[in-house]
Amino acid sequence: MESMVSHNKIGQAIMHIICILLCVACIAPFVLLITSSLTEEATLVRNGYSFLPETWSLESYLYIARKGATIFRAYGITVLVTFIGTSVSLLMTIMFAYPLSRKELPARYPLSFFVFFTMLFNGGLIPTYMMYTNTFHINNTIFALLIPGLLMNAFYVIMMRSFFTANIPDSLIEAARIDGAGEYLILFKVVVPLSVPMIATLALMVGLGYWNDWLNGLYYLTEPKLFSIQNVLNKMVTDVQFLQTNASSVAATLDTSKLPSVGIRMAIAVIGAIPILLVYPFFQKYFVKGIVVGGVKG
Amino acid sequence: MKKKSIRNLKMKLALFSMMIPGAIYLIINNYIPMFGLQIAFKKYDYSKGMWKSPWTGLSNFTYLFKTKDAFNMTRNTLLYNLAFIILGTVFAVAIAIMLNELRSAKAKKLYQVLFLIPYLISMVVVSYIVFAFLSYDNGFINNSILLPLGAKGINWYTEPKYWPFILVLVHLWKGFGYSSIIYFATVIGIDSALYEAAVIDGANSWQRIWHVTLPGLKTTIITMTLLSVGRIFYSDFGLFYQVPQNSGMLANVTQTIDVYVYKGLTQLNDVGRSSAAGFYQSIVGFLMVLLANFIVRKIDEESALF
Known part of the structure; x- marks a missing residue:
């Protein structure tokens, strides 16, 4: 022993x-x-x-504080896009997932399949890019950072639907209906308050997606005024690469001194990542929960 | 009776109306591009757009598959994904089992929280971190490890032979927290009576893990692997484009289908081949999902996705 x-x-x-x-x-x-x-x-x-x-x-940070108008602007855009995108996304996801969880909804299964199918098959970058730029002309507008890909995700819709189905009793909805409440009132006054932890989890995951997104900016933006902080970071790499590969021929036309020094580049990367690292300890419970719920059921 | 049916109709209309914004979004963001895949059979003309460009039959495809890019990017995409699936699963399952075997509840929680940190950071920032390690002039590995040891610094961003290892390492580093949390959640859910029975039967820790924990994880492992196999034709664009900093000399080992499609569209102005590659990816990717699900259905119906 x-x-x-x-x-x-x-x-x-x-x-x-x-x-x-x-x-x-x-x-x-x-x-x-x-x-x-x-x-x-x-x-x-x-x-x-x-x-x-x-x-x-602290020179890198002082330099950014002094001269970093583009950085502050990009930061503002990241915050704005994250805030608006997450709010609209939550609203759309909840309003789409709730009816799917109700037995009274006609064509419930075809509609669920309509969502699920988007997880199995997609058109990919080229048709998506052509549609968004040629038909909707969202290139070089703020909508480019908000709409493509991120606004509503089938995975999250299914996650929310499963949550509503499992956690909101039918009897509660019935009782509210008998009291004369309409469907919107039921959703926002009865169902949503009962789902706060799950909605918080969803908000964090969607918010993280917006904060970290650099793809939409890479695809649809050429105008630096609209760059988010991730796009600024991405652009710096491209510029440095460009300088190195074309060192002799282009150095004259591209002002090297305008490129941030190696230290400042790292400082900008820190600024891009730090809010997440600071917020994370307080919300880690929700992140872990979101992964568990999404991973197992999705 | 009539009043009731009117109320019923109003309820259904209200439910439908809630779904309108989401439905419009899915149609635009997901369904229209599916039909847009036809661009792969057309000669793209910017002024006419995706729908009105003239048809060219299969020429984009013959053009694409004549190049060595087609084989190369398919090989890269498949082999990296295979490595990610095998190593990622073994690693994450091992960590989940280890977390479960630890006695201190506080330590378990702390480890989980810390393991997840790399998952939260964007691939762009990750590429800066990798650069801090691998930069030729300023990198930590060259300056603080290789040079003090008397070795010569390595020009990482021009040497393809290191990149398969670097990319697999970065992928595991970024993703292991996420998948081990999923597996750990499943392990916690295993009926504790099974463990008690195993202890009564005199099983040691290894036997418990082998006969109780691993069988309990089977369904989750199958589901997760199935999801990855379904995505085996897709790659994390950020990992293969940002992390190697789009270095041309590494293209042979870093170019996956997603990278090729993006470069064709934006840098090479080669929409024909690029859209053919995109079509190839969408269709074969879809077939892989169906195939993976079909196989799982045969083995273990409950683990199937649909």
Whole structure:
């Protein structure tokens, strides 16, 4: 018995060590990103990006604070798009999922299939791009960041429908109807208040999608005034690449000094990621729950 | 009676009306592009648009499959996905089982929360992080590891041979938290009576894992694998485009179908081949979903998606 206990202890210790190493692997890259952004430029050029810079400096952030009009603008756009996109998306998803969860809805199964099928088959980038640019002309408008792909997702509709079916009792809806409440009133005064934790989870997942999205900007925007913070980051990589591959021929026409230094680029990346890392500890419960519910049932 | 049926009709109309915005969105965002796939059989003319461009039959396809790109991008997409499915599943299942075996509830929770952090960050920021490690002049690996060891710095962004490993590593790093949480949730749901019975029968931890935990995970593993097999013709565009920073010298090992389609549309101005590749991806991808589901239906009907 004695030996079994110590054997178990060793097992537990090994598992903790593995998990701690994995945690380090998850966090260390972000630490490198942050320390790089806090390294003095000359040290960076001499020693490269490192976890423990010889000379610390806030210069990158001060530079952004002084000259970062484009960064602030992009930040504002990211916040705006995330806010509007998430609100509209929640409203549309809830209003689409709720009827699907009601037995009284005619053609309930065909309508569910109408949603489900979009998860199995899609037209892909080319037709989508042509339709949005040629028919709807959303390129270089703010709608390009809001609408394509992100506004309503079949996966989330099905997740919400399953939640409503499992958690909102029919008798409750019946009772509200007998009291003379209309369907909209029932949805927003009875069903929604009962679903707050699930809606919060959905809001976080949709919001994360908008905050992190760079694809729509890459596809539909050429006008830098509309860039979100992710698009600004993306554009900097492209510009640097462009300079390196065309170093001799184009250097004259493209002003190198306008490109942010290596340290400042890392600082902008930090600014793009930090709100999520700051918000996450407070909402981690909902994220974990969202993954579990979405992953198993979806 | 009549009053009741009127009320009933009003209720149904109200329910339908709620669905209008979402239905319009799905039609525009999802269904119209499905019909738009016909562009692959047309010679695209910008002034005429997707619907009115003239037909060209199969020429876009013959043009595409004559190039070595077609084979190359198919191989890359399939092999990377295969590696992701196998390594990703083994890794995530192992971590889920480990979390379950840990006794401290607090530690379990803390580990889960930390494992998920890479999942929350956009691929663009990830590409900056990878650059901080791999940059030739400033990167951590060259400057703080290779040079102090007396080795020469490696020009990572021009050496294709390293990238299959780098991309698999980045994918696992970003995604393992997500999938291990899904598996862990399933493990928690396994009936504890099964474990108690196993202990009474004298099973040790390994036997418990083998005879109780793994069988309990079977359905989830099948479902998750099925979903991945259904997406085996698709790739995470950000991983293959942003992380290698679109380096031309790496194209041989980083070009997946999604990257090819994007480049054809925006950089090479080759809409014909690009749309043929997109059509190929959509149709074969759809067939893969049907095939995967069909196979699962045969093996274990309850795990099937539809």
